[in-house]
Amino acid sequence: MSEQKIPYKIYLNEDEMPKNWYNVRADMKVKPAPLVNPGTLQPMTAADLAPVFCDELIAQELDNDTREVPIPDEIRGFYKMYRPSPLVRAYCLEEKLGTPAHIYYKFEGNNTSGSHKLNSAIAQAYYAKKQGLKGVTTETGAGQWGTALSMACAYLGLDCKVYMVKVSYEQKPFRREVMRTYGASVTPSPSMETAVGRKILAEHPNTTGSLGCAISEAVEVATSNPGYRYVLGSVLNQVLLHQSVIGLETKIALDKYGVVPDIIIGCAGGGSNLGGLIAPFMGEKLRGEKDYRIIAVEPASCPSFTRGKFAYDFCDTGMICPLAKMYTLGAGFIPSPNHAGGLRFHGMSPVLSQLYHDGYMEATSVEQTAVFEAAEFFARTEGILPAPESSHAIKVAIDEAKKCKETGEAKNIVFGLTGTGYFDLVAYEQYNNGTMTDHIPTDEELAVGLAALPPQPTF
Numbered sequence: 180m181s182e183q184k185i186p187y188k189i190y191l192n193e194d195e196m197p198k199n200w201y202n203v204r205a206d207m208k209v210k211p212a213p214l215v216n217p218g219t220l221q222p223m224t225a226a227d228l229a230p231v232f233c234d235e236l237i238a239q240e241l242d243n244d245t246r247e248v249p250i251p252d253e254i255r256g257f258y259k260m261y262r263p264s265p266l267v268r269a270y271c272l273e274e275k276l277g278t279p280a281h282i283y284y285k286f287e288g289n290n291t292s293g294s295h296k297l298n299s300a301i302a303q304a305y306y307a308k309k310q311g312l313k314g315v316t317t318e319t320g321a322g323q324w325g326t327a328l329s330m331a332c333a334y335l336g337l338d339c340k341v342y343m344v345k346v347s348y349e350q351k352p353f354r355r356e357v358m359r360t361y362g363a364s365v366t367p368s369p370s371m372e373t374a375v376g377r378k379i380l381a382e383h384p385n386t387t388g389s390l391g392c393a394i395s396e397a398v399e400v401a402t403s404n405p406g407y408r409y410v411l412g413s414v415l416n417q418v419l420l421h422q423s424v425i426g427l428e429t430k431i432a433l434d435k436y437g438v439v440p441d442i443i444i445g446c447a448g449g450g451s452n453l454g455g456l457i458a459p460f461m462g463e464k465l466r467g468e469k470d471y472r473i474i475a476v477e478p479a480s481c482p483s484f485t486r487g488k489f490a491y492d493f494c495d496t497g498m499i500c501p502l503a504k505m506y507t508l509g510a511g512f513i514p515s516p517n518h519a520g521g522l523r524f525h526g527m528s529p530v531l532s533q534l535y536h537d538g539y540m541e542a543t544s545v546e547q548t549a550v551f552e553a554a555e556f557f558a559r560t561e562g563i564l565p566a567p568e569s570s571h572a573i574k575v576a577i578d579e580a581k582k583c584k585e586t587g588e589a590k591n592i593v594f595g596l597t598g599t600g601y602f603d604l605v606a607y608e609q610y611n612n613g614t615m616t617d618h619i620p621t622d623e624e625l626a627v628g629l630a631a632l633p634p635q636p637t638f
């Protein structure tokens with residue numbers, strides 16, 4: 180088919196939308212390592228996880244074998260309110276760069292939460308509701324996950340308690356108000372409401388909080404209140420499963436026009452958008468049907484893939500959650516205070532960690548001023564104001580397109596544009612004022628977090 184036929188935006192009809200999520204673990208020869216009980220160092224069973232997570236989500240978490248998981252009709256109905264998300268051919272960007280590359284991006288920012296997180300929020304809230312629970316608790320950093328979850332809970336009539344990292348609570352009052360508008364209660368973390376919050380505040384009275392600490396508080400509240408469970412917006416296997424809708428739609432849209440990607444790029448915080456975007460492509464790769472270059476992009480100031488260790492670690496600072504085997508900087512790692520670009524979690528999805536460890540994907544890190552430069556260029560060229568997180572992928576997509584200009588290759592580059600940046604204007608302000616700086620942790624700084632890894636299981 181001739182190139183002119185590819186529209187600026189490739190949409191799918193409702194009946195073309197995926198009916199199943201795709202579980203990439205079914206095609207992995209080496210499965211991701213199981214979650215482990217930090218006390219016994221034995222794999223967590225469904226019964227061990229039941230006080231923390233919803234039953235159906237536990238089943239999804241532990242299921243390494245079912246390839247296709249039907250998307251319940253109620254969730255597909257909710258998806259139809261804001262999906263399919265457009266796959267955009269970045270004609271304007273290509274022209275501005277003067278590259279022969281063909282650039283596509285999957286835009287997940289077209290909903291009120293402003294990111295892909297709603298894809299898993301609605302699924303997790305649905306299974307909680309189906310189990311007859313009263314509500315869910317969670318943490319949020321920048322606020323996208325909390326917003327997505329509060330939207331999903333409002334839709335289904337569930338109570339939603341959000342522990343928001345204190346520095347974001349103070350810096351992003353507007354995001355907080357969106358959550359409250361959807362009916363969530365929002366508490367700055369660490370708080371005096373939980374034992375773990377009081378302990379952290381006693382040790383570090385001036386702390387501005389961290390994701391790991393907010394997770395500990397949310398888990399404590401879920402396990403100590405009947406009818407509540409904890410939900411998490413990234414990292415877990417179940418979240419990658421739900422996010423596979425991103426990659427499935429992308430693949431259906433590209434297949435319509437006979438386009439085969441050469442390079443697939445995504446930003447990586449906990450790994451959920453990247454895991455979702457690449458899922459069906461990775462499946463083909465794992466089954467030996469096709470080959471793609473897959474690149475994870477992370478901040479140089481929080482470099483879990485590129486400088487972390489592949490080991491069992493806590494997902495939270497309070498050290499009450501199960502251990503996950505992942506690329507990690509250590510649960511005590513907190514990015515430098517000048518880091519404004521998101522993607523600040525110390526670990527990485529166990530699925531992506533295993534795939535990276537086994538050589539199925541690459542990872543690279545970028546510095547935040549370069550990320551914002553790419554963000555600004557993209558905003559001025561393609562019109563969308565990107566989230567700083569998404570801009571990590573933009574930066575590397577632009578770099579790859581520039582390489583194509585040098586070599587004259589017309590590669591197909593696909594990247595995930597995970598969200599919009601309207602609530603990140605403090606970071607944009609720093610960039611515009613020229614006060615944004617880069618920080619690359621030294622080996623000595625990283626060694627502190629890595630030295631504190633818990634005892635490793637021996638099975």
Ligand SMILES: *Cc1c(COP(=O)(O)O)cnc(C)c1O
Pocket residue numbers: 293294295296323324412413414446447448449450451452453522566568569597598599
């Ligand atoms: C949360 C978020 C990310 C990073 O999370 P992943 O789980 O790595 O996908 C990226 N972009 C946006 C807009 C986000 O809200």
